[in-house]
Amino acid sequence: MTGALETIGLGRRYRSTWGLRDCSLTVREGSITGLVGPNGAGKSTLLRLAAGLSRPTTGSVRVFGEEVDPNGKAHLARIGYFDQLRPLYSGFRVEEMLTFGRKLNGTWDDPAARAWLAEFEIPLDRRVGKLSLGQQAQVALAVCMGKRPDLLLLDEPVAALDPLARRQLLQTLLGTVAERGTTVFLSSHIVSELEPVCDELIILSAARVQTSGSIEALLADHRLLIGPRIDADPPGADVVSSSSTTRQTTLLVRGAPPDLGDGWEVVEPGLEEIVLAYLANPTAGAAMGGASTAPMDGAP
Amino acid sequence: MIWLALRRHRTNLLIVLAIVVVLGTWMTLVVWQFRTAPVVRWVTIPGHGLVAERQVDYGPRLFQLTWQVAEINALLLIFPCLVGVLLGGPLVAGEYDDGTNRLAWTQGVGRTRWLTTKLVVVGFPLLVVMAGLAIGTHLWSFHVLGADSGTFGAFSHFNRMLPGVFPVSGIVPVAYTLFAFALGTAFGVLLRRTTWAVVGAVVIYALALFVMTTTVRPVLAPQLFIYGSPTTAEEQLLYAGGNGLDRVGTASPWQLGDPGMTVFARGYIPPPGTPSPDAIVVHCEYHAPDVNACVVAAHVTYGTRYQPAANYWTLQWRESAIYAAASLLLFALALWGVRRWRA
Numbered sequence: 001m002t003g004a005l006e007t008i009g010l011g012r013r014y015r016s017t018w019g020l021r022d023c024s025l026t027v028r029e030g031s032i033t034g035l036v037g038p039n040g041a042g043k044s045t046l047l048r049l050a051a052g053l054s055r056p057t058t059g060s061v062r063v064f065g066e067e068v069d070p071n072g073k074a075h076l077a078r079i080g081y082f083d084q085l086r087p088l089y090s091g092f093r094v095e096e097m098l099t100f101g102r103k104l105n106g107t108w109d110d111p112a113a114r115a116w117l118a119e120f121e122i123p124l125d126r127r128v129g130k131l132s133l134g135q136q137a138q139v140a141l142a143v144c145m146g147k148r149p150d151l152l153l154l155d156e157p158v159a160a161l162d163p164l165a166r167r168q169l170l171q172t173l174l175g176t177v178a179e180r181g182t183t184v185f186l187s188s189h190i191v192s193e194l195e196p197v198c199d200e201l202i203i204l205s206a207a208r209v210q211t212s213g214s215i216e217a218l219l220a221d222h223r224l225l226i227g228p229r230i231d232a233d234p235p236g237a238d239v240v241s242s243s244s245t246t247r248q249t250t251l252l253v254r255g256a257p258p259d260l261g262d263g264w265e266v267v268e269p270g271l272e273e274i275v276l277a278y279l280a281n282p283t284a285g286a287a288m289g290g291a292s293t294a295p296m297d298g299a300p
Numbered sequence: 301m302i303w304l305a306l307r308r309h310r311t312n313l314l315i316v317l318a319i320v321v322v323l324g325t326w327m328t329l330v331v332w333q334f335r336t337a338p339v340v341r342w343v344t345i346p347g348h349g350l351v352a353e354r355q356v357d358y359g360p361r362l363f364q365l366t367w368q369v370a371e372i373n374a375l376l377l378i379f380p381c382l383v384g385v386l387l388g389g390p391l392v393a394g395e396y397d398d399g400t401n402r403l404a405w406t407q408g409v410g411r412t413r414w415l416t417t418k419l420v421v422v423g424f425p426l427l428v429v430m431a432g433l434a435i436g437t438h439l440w441s442f443h444v445l446g447a448d449s450g451t452f453g454a455f456s457h458f459n460r461m462l463p464g465v466f467p468v469s470g471i472v473p474v475a476y477t478l479f480a481f482a483l484g485t486a487f488g489v490l491l492r493r494t495t496w497a498v499v500g501a502v503v504i505y506a507l508a509l510f511v512m513t514t515t516v517r518p519v520l521a522p523q524l525f526i527y528g529s530p531t532t533a534e535e536q537l538l539y540a541g542g543n544g545l546d547r548v549g550t551a552s553p554w555q556l557g558d559p560g561m562t563v564f565a566r567g568y569i570p571p572p573g574t575p576s577p578d579a580i581v582v583h584c585e586y587h588a589p590d591v592n593a594c595v596v597a598a599h600v601t602y603g604t605r606y607q608p609a610a611n612y613w614t615l616q617w618r619e620s621a622i623y624a625a626a627s628l629l630l631f632a633l634a635l636w637g638v639r640r641w642r643a
Contacts (some may be wrong), residue, residue, distance in 0.1 A: 051406050053643035071410035071639060081406035087399035089308065096307065103303045104407035140403075147407070 004029040004151045004183035005050050009059035012045050019045035021207045023059070027151075027185050027200075032174070034194035035187040036275055037204035043187040044084055046204065047155045050185070051081040063151060077106055080149030084156045086140050090129030094122055094139055101143045112176075113146030119172060120165075133160040138169070145176065152177070154186035158193070170197045191272045201271070203278045203285075210278045210285030215271060222274050223257040226250050227264035234258055240284045241277040252277040301409050305421035312390065313425055316383045320429050323375060327440045330368050376437060376468040380430065380476035381505045387422055388484020389498040392638065396492040402643045411638050419631060423481055430477040437468060460612055463513050470613070475620035475627075480505050482630035489637040508626075512619065520618045521611040526604045 003026035010023040020042040027033045035043050048054045049061050052070035061068050069075050088097060094117065102108045117124065120138045122131070128139060137160045144152060157173075158166040174197055177184055188194050194201065195215065202212040211218070222240070229249045233239045237258040242251045252274065257266050269277075278284055392415070395401040405411055460469045467476065483501035491497050580598045588594035607615070 048402075048643065053402055053405060055642065070405070071412060073408065073410060076406065076408050076410065079406065081402070083399065083402045085399045085402075087403045089400055089403075090398070092307070100304060101407070104301060104404070104409050106408050143403075 003027050004031075004064060005185060006062045006065075007046075007049075007059065010046075010049060010056055010061050011058035012042075012049060012054055013057040018057075018207045020049070023204075023209050025202055025209055025212050027183060027202075029064075029183050030181045031199045032177070032184040032186075032197060033200040033202060034191075034198035035185065035202045035204060036189060036191055036194065037187075038189065038279060041204045042207040043204055044155050045207075047081070047153045047185070047187060050151075051079055051153050052076070053081070073106075077147075078150045080144035080147045080152045082137075082140055082144050082152075082154040082157050084159070086133070086137050086160065088128045088136055088140055090127070092128050093125055094128060094131070095124045097128060097139055097143055098124075098146065101146045105147050107148055109146050109148050112148070113142045116142040116145050116172075116176070120169075134162065134165055137161060141169070141173075148180070150182060152182055152184045152186070154184065156187055156189075158188065166193060173197070191275045195271050201275075203275055205279050205285075206282045208282075208285065210282070218274055219268070219271060222252060222254050222269055224250060224252055224267040224269045224273065225257055225260065225264055226267060227260060234260055240274075241281040243280075301413060301417040302421055304404075305418045309387070309391070309418070309422050312387050313422065316387060316426065317429060319383070320433055323372070323379070324433065324436055326368075327372055327436065330365060330372065331440060333365055373464065373468060376433075376473070377464070379433070380473050381480045381502060383426065383430070384477045384480025384482075385484045385498050385501045385505070387426055388481040389488055389501060390494050391418055391422060391485050391488060392634065393488030393492060393494040393497040396488070397494055405643055412635065415635055415638050419485065423478070426481060427474055427478060430474045434471060434473050437473070438470070441469060461607055461609060461615075466517070466615070467509065467513075470616040471620050472616055472623070475623035476505075476509075478627045479508070479623045479630075482627035482634075486630040486634045486637075489634045489641075508623075512622075516622070517615060517619060518607060521607065521614045523605045524608050526606075 005025075005027040007023050007025055011021045012019045023042075023046060035046065037043050045054065049056055050063060050068065052068045052072075052075060055070070063075060064078060066072075066075065089100070092100065098110065098113055098117075101113060102110060114124075117138065120135070122135050122138050122142075128136060131139065137157065141154075141157060144154075158169055161169060170193060173184065176182075186194075186198075198215060200212070200214045201218060203210040227249060229244050229247055231244075233242060233251070237251070238254045240252040240254055242249060244250070252269060390397075392401075395404065404414055409417075460466055467473070480501060483504055484497055487500040487504075488494065488497035491500060584591050584594035584598065
C-alpha cells in the first residue's frame with residue numbers, strides 16, 4: 001500500500017553525525033500525522049528529505065509512490081513545505097508573496113490563499129518584514145495552501161504563535177484539508193496540541209524512529225504499571241521505560257500488561273506520558289500494529 | 301520566475317545603473333572642461349593624425365583635470381569587478397543567507413530554471429549597461445588624448461596597450477564584468493554566504509587579472525623584435541604603440557628583462573645554441589673594460605620584443621574570449637552545485 005510518504009531505511013549524514021538514521025515509516029494518504037521528538041532528533045531532516053531539499057545518504061524516500069526528485073516538477077507540484085525558520089522575502093508586501101506563489105506554481109488557488117490570510121486578519125499591503133513572527137508564519141502557510149498540495153510538510157508550523165492562535169490555526173488547518181483529503185505531516189514538540197488534531201503519531205528521537213502508528217492504537221497498546229519498588233524489569237514484559245522513587249516504581253509497558261500481583265495498579269496512560277516515556281528511553285521502540293506500519297526489514 | 305528575479309534584484313540593478321550614470325556624468329564634465337580649455341599646440345600622433353594638445357601644466361583648474369582623468373581611469377579599472385560582484389555575490393548566496401532558497405525550491409519551478417532565469421534577468425541588463433559604459437569610455441578617451449603632457453608622456457592615453465589602459469578600453473571591460481558576475485555567483489553557491497562570496501570573487505578576479513596582464517596577454521598574439529637598442533625615435537614610437545618596428549630577428553628564448561610600460565620585453569639574446577646569456581653578460585659586466593664590445597664579441601645581442609599596436613583588437617578579442625569561456629564554466633559549476641547540493 002503506498003502512502004503519501006514512504007521511507008525505507010532512510011538516513012542522512014552531515015559530515016560525521018547522522019541527522020537521521022534507519023528511518024522506515026509510512027504516512028497514510030489523507031491522514032494528519034504528527035511528528036514529535038526533542039530538538040535535534042531529526043524532525044527537520046526528515047521533512048527536508050521528504051521535500052527534496054536534501055538528498056538521502058542511505059535508503060530511499062518516496063512521495064505518492066515516486067522517488068523524490070529535488071528538481072522534478074511533478075514532485076514539487078504535489079508538496080507544500082513550511083520551513084522551521086519561516087523564510088520569506090522580507091522586502092515583499094504580503095500581496096507580493098501571493099504573486100510569488102502564483103508566478104512560481106502551475107496551479108494556484110488565489111482565493112484560498114487570500115481566504116486564509118483574511119481568516120487571520122493579515123493586512124495585504126504590509127511589508128512582510130514588518131509583520132510579527134506569528135503573522136509571518138501565517139503568510140508562509142498561505143503560500144503553502146495556495147499551492148493546493150496533496151502533501152503538506154510542516155516543520156513546527158505553530159512555533160511562533162501564541163497559544164490561542166496555535167489552536168485556531170490547527171483547527172483551520174484541519175477544516176481546510178478535510179475537504180480535499182490533503183495529507184498533513186507536521187512536526188512539533190508539544191504533544192498536547194497534536195493530540196486533538198492528528199490521527200497518527202511518529203516519535204523520533206536521536207535520529208531514529210522509536211515508534212509510529214495511529215494514536216488510538218498507541219493509547220490502546222500501552223499501560224502504566226505502578227507498584228512497589230523493584231530493581232529489575234519483570235521478565236516477559238515489554239517495558240518501554242521505568243522510573244523509581246525510593247518506594248515506588250512506575251513502568252510503561254507495551255502490549256498486554258503482565259500480572260505482577262497485588263499492590264500493582266494498571267492505568268491507561270495519556271498520550272503525552274507515552275511520548276515522554278519513549279523519549280526518556282531512546283533505545284526503546286518498535287513499530288506499532290496498524291495500517292500505517294512499514295515493514296521493519298525494508299529494502300536496504 | 302522572471303517577475304521574481306526582477307523583483308528580488310531590482311534594487312541592486314538600479315544601484316549599478318545609478319553608479320554608471322554618475323560616472324558617465326563625471327566623464328562628460330571632464331570632456332567639457334577639456335574642450336573649453338585653450339589649445340596650445342597641435343601634435344602629430346602616429347595612427348591618430350593631428351591632435352590638439354591642450355596646455356595643462358599651468359593653471360590649477362586644468363592641472364587637476366589630469367588628476368580627474370587618472371581617478372576616472374582608476375574607477376573604470378575596478379568597475380567591472382565592483383558591479384559584477386555586487387550583483388553576482390547576493391544572487392545565490394543572498395538566498396542562502398535568508399533561507400529563502402528553501403522557499404523558492406519547494407514551489408513549482410525547479411532549481412535549474414530558478415538559477416538560469418536569475419542569471420539572464422540580472423546578467424543581461426548588467427552587460428548592456430557595461431557595454432554602454434565601454435562605448436562611452438571609448439568616446440571619452442578620444443577627447444582626453446594629449447591632455448597629459450607631464451610625467452607619463454603625451455602619449456600615455458594613446459597607448460592602449462599599456463597595462464593601465466588596456467583593461468579599461470575596448471570590449472574587455474564587458475568580459476571582465478561577466479567574469480566577476482560569474483565568480484560572485486559561483487562562490488555564492490560554493491560558500492553560501494554573501495560576504496565570503498564577495499571576498500572570494502574579488503580575490504580570484506584580482507589574481508586572474510594579474511596573471512593575464514603579466515603572463516598571458518603578452519603572448520596572446522605574435523610579438524615583434526628590434527635587435528640592438530632602439531633609436532630615440534623608435535623608443536618614442538614604442539611607447540606610442542608603434543607598429544612595424546621590427547628589424548629581422550629569429551626567435552630564441554631569452555630572459556624577460558624589463559616589462560616596462562607597454563607589452564614588451566627587453567633583454568639579452570644569446571647566441572644560437574646557448575640557453576641563457578646570463579653567464580656571459582655577468583662576465584662582461586665584471587671583467588671587461590667595455591661591456592658592449594665584450595657582449596657583441598660573444599655574439600650576444602641586445603634587443604626589444606614588443607606587442608605592436610596593430611595587435612590591439614586581436615588581443616582584446618582573445619582576452620575577452622578567455623574570460624567569457626571561464627565565465628561559462630563558472631555558470632555551469634554554479635548550476636551543478638545548486639542542483640546537486642542540499643538546500
